[in-house]
Amino acid sequence: MAKFIILLLFSPVILSAEQSLNGIIDSRFVAVSDDQESYLNGGYGKFSYDSNAQLALAQLGLQYSAQWENNISVHVIGNAFSDGSYNGIGLTEVFLSYKGLPSEGGWRLKSKAGVFYPKISLENIATAWSTPYTLTSSSLNNWIGEELRHTGFELSLNKLGKFSNSQHNFNLDLAFFKNNDTAGALLSWHGWTIGSRQTLLNEKLIVQPFAARETALSAQAGKSDPFLELDNRWGRHLAGSWQYRTLQFSVGIYDNNADPSIVKAGQYTWDTNFLHFGFKYKLNKQTQLISQYMNGSTFMQSPYGNKVVDNDFSNGYIMLSHFWNEHQIAMRAEEFNVTDLDSTWGDNNQEYGKGLSLSYRYKLNKRSFIQTELNWLQSKRPSRWYLKQEINLTEHQFQVAFRHYFNL
Structure with a gap:
């Protein structure tokens, strides 16, 4: 499907469409105070x-759309x-x-x-799946950006209240997807993390070192492919x-329906x-409250049906955003957990953590902003012991x- 869409972009049909190109440039100075290697580089830093x-180019995002009269x-x-x-x-x-x-009924x-x-x-x-509130996504949404993508189709039914003089609007979405069979591997092996990186569709990510990769999990590749189809089953997501x-x-309820x-x-x-x-509530025109919570499980088995890795997980955050004139502040508190239920030696995925983020944004003009952010994160993860870390x-x-x- 993706290849078909890309070929469509270079066909004469595209010339008859109304086209738009939006983007974001996000460049940063970053300082992390503690001597930790990032989870993206194979460490256990969060x-x-x-x-x-x-100095970093955190995101150069481009979002192209073309719409026809149909x-x-x-x-x-x-x-x-x-x-x-x-x-x-x-x-x-x-x-x-x-x-x-x-x-006529909406x-x-x-x-x-x-x-x-x-x-x-x-x-x-916001543009290219960025967030307009903070520089980092919550750990809940950072995992979505890292390991979750639907390759398939989605059907949606909307009920628009304004057609019947109602202030209630409803939406129901049902998606069927493939290419998400490895979802849960990175959450298990490096735990919940905070950042703004989205995994590219052609990208593989480093798996952290731990003792079981020399024994029970020796077949695991050094990098995980987040968007891979292995069992030819359709997953489903109802929201x-x-x-x-x-x-x-x-x-919503998500199930990748994988053969583990x-x-x-x-x-x-x-x-x-x-x-x-989740909920989003505008207290007034300037102040907004946002909160999300997730609870689930992930596991994989040996060919003999034994659960080699078996984890329950939960995550929740609450964020308050307020703006006035050219200023905006956002405060986010979050808490996360992974419960290790298996007995595999050398693969302890137990984790508990909590974090606070404070962000301030100043509007230079309609499209340009200066933004600062301070993140504090406390976590307990026994797997750091494998690298002789605290x-x-x-x-x-x-x-x-x-x-x-920007718009082009």
């Missing part, structure tokens, strides 16, 4: 940057990043979508097909939302399911960024 101070549109989103030691460029979403006209059908994010995040709502005036609730006993070329299938809830760790990160949103 931030996406290592402990040294550095309400069909194509969307291609790409991202690039560079921090001096870890660089990447590629696509993060590619899909076709259809948006039907509402009926009912409307929508659909999409291709590679796209599941409808979960209430933070990452719904209700909006009343300035209050919005969302709920398969391993091919060092990549294991993981059976991953979770429930997610199990309990408190980490601090400070960032100053220049962000520019």
Whole structure:
């Protein structure tokens, strides 16, 4: 499907469409105060940057859309990043979508097909899946950006209240997807993390070192491929939302429906399911409260049916955002947990952590911003012992960024 959409972009058909190109440039100075190697580089640090101070291109995002008169549109989103030691460029979403006209009663059908994010995040709502509130995503949404993407199709049913003089709006989405069989591997082996990096569709990510990779998990490849199909099964994601005036609730259930006993070329299938809830409430025109919670499980087996890795997990955050004139502040508190239920020696995935983030943004003009952020994160992870590191760790990160949103 993704290849078909890319070929479509270079065909004469695209010339008859209404086209747009939006983007974001996010460059930063980053300082991490504690001597920890980032999880992206194979360490057990919870931030996406290592402990040294550095300049980084956190995101160069491009979002292309073309829409035809028949309400069909194509969307291609790409991202690039560079921090001096870890660089990447590629696509993060590619899909076709259809948006039907509402009926007299306010009912409307929508659909999409291709590679796209599941409808979960209430933070990452800006260009190229960036967040307008903070420089980092919460650990809940950082995991979504790292390991979750739908390759398949989604059907949506909307009920628009304004057609019946109602202030209630409803939305129901049902997605069927493939290429998410390894989801849960990175969450298990490096735990919850905070950052703004989105995994590219062509990217593989480092698996942390631990003793079981020399024994029971010796078949595991050194890098995990997050968007891989191994068992030819369809996963499903059902999500719904209700909006009343300035209050919005969302709920969903995710199941990748994987056969957890398969391993091919060092990549294991993981059976991953979770429930997610969220709400967004505008207290007034300037102040907004956002919260999300997730609870689920992930496991994988040996070919003989034994659970080699078996984890339950949970995560929740609450964020308050307030703006006035050219100023905006956002405060976010979060708590996360992984419970290790298996008895595999040398693979302790137990984890508990909590964090606070404080962000301030100054608006230079309509499209340009200076933003600073301070992150504090405390976590207990026994697997750090494998590298002779402290199990309990408190980490601090400070960032100053220049962000520019543009239209071409």
